Amino acid sequence: MITIKEYVAPVSLEEAYKILMSGKTNLILGGFGFIKMGSRAVNKAIDLCNLSLDYITETTDEILIGAETSLRTLEINEIIRNYCGGAISEGVSNIVGVQFRNMAKVGASVFSRYGFSDLLPSLLVLDAKVRLYKGGIMDLEEFLEKDFERDILVEVILPKKKGMAVYDCIRKSTGDFPIINGAIFRGEDGQYKIAIGSRPQRAKLAVKAAKALEDGENIETVVDIIPEELHFGTNVRGSKEYREDMSKALVSRMYCKVGA
Numbered sequence: 001m002i003t004i005k006e007y008v009a010p011v012s013l014e015e016a017y018k019i020l021m022s023g024k025t026n027l028i029l030g031g032f033g034f035i036k037m038g039s040r041a042v043n044k045a046i047d048l049c050n051l052s053l054d055y056i057t058e059t060t061d062e063i064l065i066g067a068e069t070s071l072r073t074l075e076i077n078e079i080i081r082n083y084c085g086g087a088i089s090e091g092v093s094n095i096v097g098v099q100f101r102n103m104a105k106v107g108a109s110v111f112s113r114y115g116f117s118d119l120l121p122s123l124l125v126l127d128a129k130v131r132l133y134k135g136g137i138m139d140l141e142e143f144l145e146k147d148f149e150r151d152i153l154v155e156v157i158l159p160k161k162k163g164m165a166v167y168d169c170i171r172k173s174t175g176d177f178p179i180i181n182g183a184i185f186r187g188e189d190g191q192y193k194i195a196i197g198s199r200p201q202r203a204k205l206a207v208k209a210a211k212a213l214e215d216g217e218n219i220e221t222v223v224d225i226i227p228e229e230l231h232f233g234t235n236v237r238g239s240k241e242y243r244e245d246m247s248k249a250l251v252s253r254m255y256c257k258v259g260a
């Protein structure tokens with residue numbers, strides 16, 4: 001069971017961060033979907049609802065997604081759907097159901113760096129950055145490798161890339177956690193990016209495999225690089241060996257879909 005002693009809704013990020021750091025059992029609230037699955041005693045639950053972080057906007061070079069944006073908004077928003085083939089929207093559309101996605105937030109989903117995330121592979125291949133209140137702006141790739149530090153994720157920043165991205169996954173049934181998932185990006189300039197998630201560790205870029213595609217290697221050769229380059233493991237959803245095999249099928253499938 002989860003217990004919360006005090007609910008607070010600060011009016012500035014500075015105040016929210018101060019409250020967060022003022023006690024080990026204080027935490028930021030997203031949509032409360034994952035927190036409520038656990039068992040802990042929370043002192044102060046910090047709601048970011050007064051900070052105007054529910055937005056998707058664009059500048060000349062970037063798309064900005066506020067931390068309080070719901071996964072459902074990410075799925076149906078026209079800017080995101082039209083961005084590089086809509087891989088981000090496609091990825092999150094697999095998560096549980098519409099009611100759940102209406103509640104779950106982008107900031108919580110990215111900051112938590114879940115291994116099973118259906119959002120992270122697409123963000124990785126699209127060179128997303130995160131803006132943290134204390135940590136500042138950093139590449140998502142770097143953020144995913146870093147040791148955990150308490151902070152507030154303020155927004156996700158997408159560069160306006162020219163190209164096409166595809167997300168795909170293998171799951172036992174709709175709404176279940178993915179056994180393996182991934183995304184591929186093909187730039188108009190011939191650049192490739194491949195990310196594999198649910199290994200079951202969190203999503204990671206397959207740099208050597210992407211380079212091989214750029215160098216003109218055929219896809220049958222490239223997929224063999226994936227299990228050599230990335231580490232796969234076993235959990236209740238699938239074995240290491242199964243994931244290694246499926247990573248090849250997944251990348252082949254995405255490669256065909258990305259219009260190569």
Ligand SMILES: Cc1cc2nc3c(=O)[nH]c(=O)nc-3n(C[C@H](O)[C@H](O)[C@H](O)COP(=O)(O)OP(=O)(O)OC[C@H]3O[C@@H](n4cnc5c(N)ncnc54)[C@H](O)[C@@H]3O)c2cc1C
Pocket residue numbers: 027028029030031032033034035036037048067071094095096103104105106107108109110111112114116117118119151152153154175176177178
């Ligand atoms: C039953 C279930 C099934 C799921 N299946 C999938 C799935 O198949 N694929 C998938 O990708 N995801 C899945 N998820 C995860 C889901 O998509 C969300 O990522 C998750 O629920 C967190 O979002 P939330 O808004 O509910 O966050 P919360 O539960 O409110 O918070 C989660 C964590 O994030 C922290 N947090 C919240 N906001 C911020 C912020 N702005 N900055 C820093 N820290 C913050 C909180 O303190 C907490 O530690 C599933 C979740 C559940 C509960």
